[in-house]
Amino acid sequence: MPDIKVTPLGAGQDVGRSCILVSIGGKNIMLDCGMHMGYNDDRRFPDFSYVTQNGRLTEFLDCVIISHFHLDHCGALPYMSEMVGYDGPIYMTHPTKAICPILLEDFRKITVDKKGETNFFTSQMIKDCMKKVVPLNLHQTVQVDEELEIKAYYAGHVLGAAMFQIKVGSESVVYTGDYNMTPDRHLGAAWIDKCRPDILISESTYATTIRDSKRCRERDFLKKVHETVERGGKVLIPVFALGRAQELCILLETFWERMNLKAPIYFSTGLTEKANHYYKLFITWTNQKIRKTFVQRNMFEFKHIKAFDRSYADNPGPMVVFATPGMLHAGQSLQIFKKWAGNEKNMLIMPGYCVQGTVGHKILNGQKKLEMEGRATVITGTLDVKLQVEYMSFSAHADAIGIMQLIRMAEPRNMLLVHGEAKKMEFLKDKIEQEVFVRCISCYMPANGETTTVVTNPSVPVDISLNLLKREMALGGPLPDAKRPRTMHGTLIMKDNSLRLVSPEQALKELGLSEHQLRFTCRVQLHDPHSDTDTLGRIYTHLKSVLKSYSIQHVPDGTVIVESIVIKVTSSAEEPNLKVILLSWSYQDEELGSFLSTLLKKGLPS
Amino acid sequence: THIKICIYFNSGIRGICVAGYTGAKSEILELLLPLKLYAGENQGLCAERDFKVQHGGFSEEPVESLIHIPGTRCVVTTGSSSSALQIWDIGGDDSDVIKRTGVINLKSTPAKGITIAPGLTDEPAVLHGSCISEVQLTEIATGRVLYTVAKESSDSVSGLQFVNACVFLICVSNGTLLMGDIRDPSTCDYPLQDSKSGLHWSFGLRSDSSQSEPSCCTVARLSSSGHMLLYDLRDLQSPFCQTQLNVQQNTSKNDFLNVSWAPVLNRCLSVSGFDGTVHIYNTMDWSTEGQSPQPVFSHRGHEMSHEAKYSSSLPVVTTHFWHQSRPKTLLSAATDGSLHVWDWVDKIIDR
Numbered sequence: 001m002p003d004i005k006v007t008p009l010g011a012g013q014d015v016g017r018s019c020i021l022v023s024i025g026g027k028n029i030m031l032d033c034g035m036h037m038g039y040n041d042d043r044r045f046p047d048f049s050y051v052t053q054n055g056r057l058t059e060f061l062d063c064v065i066i067s068h069f070h071l072d073h074c075g076a077l078p079y080m081s082e083m084v085g086y087d088g089p090i091y092m093t094h095p096t097k098a099i100c101p102i103l104l105e106d107f108r109k110i111t112v113d114k115k116g117e118t119n120f121f122t123s124q125m126i127k128d129c130m131k132k133v134v135p136l137n138l139h140q141t142v143q144v145d146e147e148l149e150i151k152a153y154y155a156g157h158v159l160g161a162a163m164f165q166i167k168v169g170s171e172s173v174v175y176t177g178d179y180n181m182t183p184d185r186h187l188g189a190a191w192i193d194k195c196r197p198d199i200l201i202s203e204s205t206y207a208t209t210i211r212d213s214k215r216c217r218e219r220d221f222l223k224k225v226h227e228t229v230e231r232g233g234k235v236l237i238p239v240f241a242l243g244r245a246q247e248l249c250i251l252l253e254t255f256w257e258r259m260n261l262k263a264p265i266y267f268s269t270g271l272t273e274k275a276n277h278y279y280k281l282f283i284t285w286t287n288q289k290i291r292k293t294f295v296q297r298n299m300f301e302f303k304h305i306k307a308f309d310r311s312y313a314d315n316p317g318p319m320v321v322f323a324t325p326g327m328l329h330a331g332q333s334l335q336i337f338k339k340w341a342g343n344e345k346n347m348l349i350m351p352g353y354c355v356q357g358t359v360g361h362k363i364l365n366g367q368k369k370l371e372m373e374g375r376a377t378v379i380t381g382t383l384d385v386k387l388q389v390e391y392m393s394f395s396a397h398a399d400a401i402g403i404m405q406l407i408r409m410a411e412p413r414n415m416l417l418v419h420g421e422a423k424k425m426e427f428l429k430d431k432i433e434q435e436v437f438v439r440c441i442s443c444y445m446p447a448n449g450e451t452t453t454v455v456t457n458p459s460v461p462v463d464i465s466l467n468l469l470k471r472e473m474a475l476g477g478p479l480p481d482a483k484r485p486r487t488m489h490g491t492l493i494m495k496d497n498s499l500r501l502v503s504p505e506q507a508l509k510e511l512g513l514s515e516h517q518l519r520f521t522c523r524v525q526l527h528d529p530h531s532d533t534d535t536l537g538r539i540y541t542h543l544k545s546v547l548k549s550y551s552i553q554h555v556p557d558g559t560v561i562v563e564s565i566v567i568k569v570t571s572s573a574e575e576p577n578l579k580v581i582l583l584s585w586s587y588q589d590e591e592l593g594s595f596l597s598t599l600l601k602k603g604l605p606s
Numbered sequence: 607t608h609i610k611i612c613i614y615f616n617s618g619i620r621g622i623c624v625a626g627y628t629g630a631k632s633e634i635l636e637l638l639l640p641l642k643l644y645a646g647e648n649q650g651l652c653a654e655r656d657f658k659v660q661h662g663g664f665s666e667e668p669v670e671s672l673i674h675i676p677g678t679r680c681v682v683t684t685g686s687s688s689s690a691l692q693i694w695d696i697g698g699d700d701s702d703v704i705k706r707t708g709v710i711n712l713k714s715t716p717a718k719g720i721t722i723a724p725g726l727t728d729e730p731a732v733l734h735g736s737c738i739s740e741v742q743l744t745e746i747a748t749g750r751v752l753y754t755v756a757k758e759s760s761d762s763v764s765g766l767q768f769v770n771a772c773v774f775l776i777c778v779s780n781g782t783l784l785m786g787d788i789r790d791p792s793t794c795d796y797p798l799q800d801s802k803s804g805l806h807w808s809f810g811l812r813s814d815s816s817q818s819e820p821s822c823c824t825v826a827r828l829s830s831s832g833h834m835l836l837y838d839l840r841d842l843q844s845p846f847c848q849t850q851l852n853v854q855q856n857t858s859k860n861d862f863l864n865v866s867w868a869p870v871l872n873r874c875l876s877v878s879g880f881d882g883t884v885h886i887y888n889t890m891d892w893s894t895e896g897q898s899p900q901p902v903f904s905h906r907g908h909e910m911s912h913e914a915k916y917s918s919s920l921p922v923v924t925t926h927f928w929h930q931s932r933p934k935t936l937l938s939a940a941t942d943g944s945l946h947v948w949d950w951v952d953k954i955i956d957r
Binding site for chain 1: 631633635637640655656657658659661662663664701702703704945
């Protein structure tokens, strides 16, 4: 049976190290290649041994697709392409291609230089990896080879994030990566057409939540920041340089402007300029509002937000600082945190999900004392966490309502959920399977390493010869019903890569074969006290009354012919009343022939 | 979308049950209240502010009312079209699906919606009825009728509630209150002194469930024109206070009329169903004569919501509940499908 196989190597019932293998129409595609931020050992990489036990991956993969620049989707890419080995094409959007290497390099620096790891990819590997990247535009169909084509759709979420459609023949799969169905301040909402893929692979991070309204969330955030700043405290917001930080910057900038606030807002250096540079460069990726105001002034040129210098952390007075990295696992944000943690007037706002093992995660779990270690730190030993800790989830992921919206847009035949806590998603599965206006949908939730096989129903296009078409249409009988299938006879010739349907005669001619004729004969015994000629006459009358719409002829040479069936009557001299009826027909009239022999076996009416 | 809420607290799991329908199917959800609600004032740390769908299930027909049976994982619903009560099991840790486990069939299809209330007996039971003569207490596990009201009356029921394990109150939509005891089929009737026709009445009971003595209970009667009477449960004939609230009479949907006493705060009650607001009053300030009392707080969130701005009709609050332990926290839902959890501030006392 034709099918599509999907195997998550990461992000199956789990968040982190997204990597999904898809086998479709004989092609193998790897979707995303992420790193799990919570582990320091091999568990942070996807398990590539599912592709092949040893050796390079090039011959086993037709292409690799990266949905966006978050490290849990692209962090393992240089490791995969340079250390495991892959030389084929890597597809991603232009902004992703521009930003990925920056984040990878930053990540590499922290892991190797600050943490002292040895078995990690090098800067050169990142460069070599990016050379294999083929960038593409939204809604542009790219032919990977003669059979495989891919197309990117806008996903929202972060700059450059895309959902991908992978198509081989009439089978297709859509992979969402991370997406967002509601527009925010700097990005639009995800959109896809009614492409009806066989499988829609969707992230389900917030599938079992009903999210609080964004306005409430933002109002709370601003209230907290304002309160802290008003009482002279400092606010630290750890962020990834690119991503949700831009959204928070716009939010704060607008608020500061409206409330005429004077406290300084800083954004940590290094990645700041590059980040804003890319947002300005890829302005078409942002939402309508930003593009409209871009003419007057660039939304990402902030009036109230300035570049941060390390020494500012010791300045007295209130301030707000956006510092990287986002989970407080290393770098500048951790340094500033150590300095400010002891003062209860200060505040730490974690704006995103924190992977287990990071300092961010420990603090969110309420730890008040932290063991600090490592080189070049300001404070070592135990750190008392006295500052206020807040968690605001600003990440842009689709919730249950968003997932249903996407399903209605795309109308997939099957659903596959990844990137979530799938312990209990039976209710969502039921909900998806019950969507009335989408055809019978099945919903799958594989774990890492588990292969889901979805049977597809591909259509195979076949050329039909004009002669055959004309002949079939010319056949008499009742008027054809356009919706009902009609049986036709033809010969299917499969040669090279083409499929043709032609008439049997033409096929024989092309193949240089001669046609064989098959005739069947059957003898039926009958008691009839008449002469042979009379018996034949009686048979003729009988058949004429039964088979009203068929052509029956009584030929003077002593046969009755029904269509192509020849009927003769003979008898022996010893038993003149025991008639032997000989029926003979060609194989096309097999059905009628069988019918006649059965009929005549029953005898003749008197 | 039409949402009905029922709130309950279940040893350790602080959840609410919500049912809503959008035409095709009704969904029943058990939502965990956001952890943010439990973060103390100065704690600051708050991991989650979203409702988590803990369990969910589907109902073929729109759910009209939904109650939780205390001490169990069981929820009972009524539908607008059927003559049966649906019994649901919310489920445990092994699955997140709410399954229908049974049905209580009624003798006949009621003309109007059925009112239901949880029984407070040891055996899980539900008190239900659409009109007075049909009010009965049915044991959930067996379907056995434990008690039936002996009164023959086709007056329609607008409210039911148990005061303690045996004593219960029925509020008729014309304002009459009946007090019954499941040990005795007869009831005591308390009609209104001057009953105006055309008005729909609802009631709210505050019972101190820890003591289960009728002496600690107060009853509020509210009409669809805003007329409010307050009683001590021991004397349902003479109100100790009556007043006229400054609300607009809502002629369309009487089903949403809702008056509740605050479980923690003394003499505080809340009113909703007239429009898109929930009003909170402190009845300590009320006197029998005098002008309309002013609410100490009005929650206008449903009227001010983003969706309300763009729709032609303003949403109406369908139901509201007080949080069992947090003194100033309420939950409310409206006809636009919005669900709010909110704290209110008494401008005079709290500043």
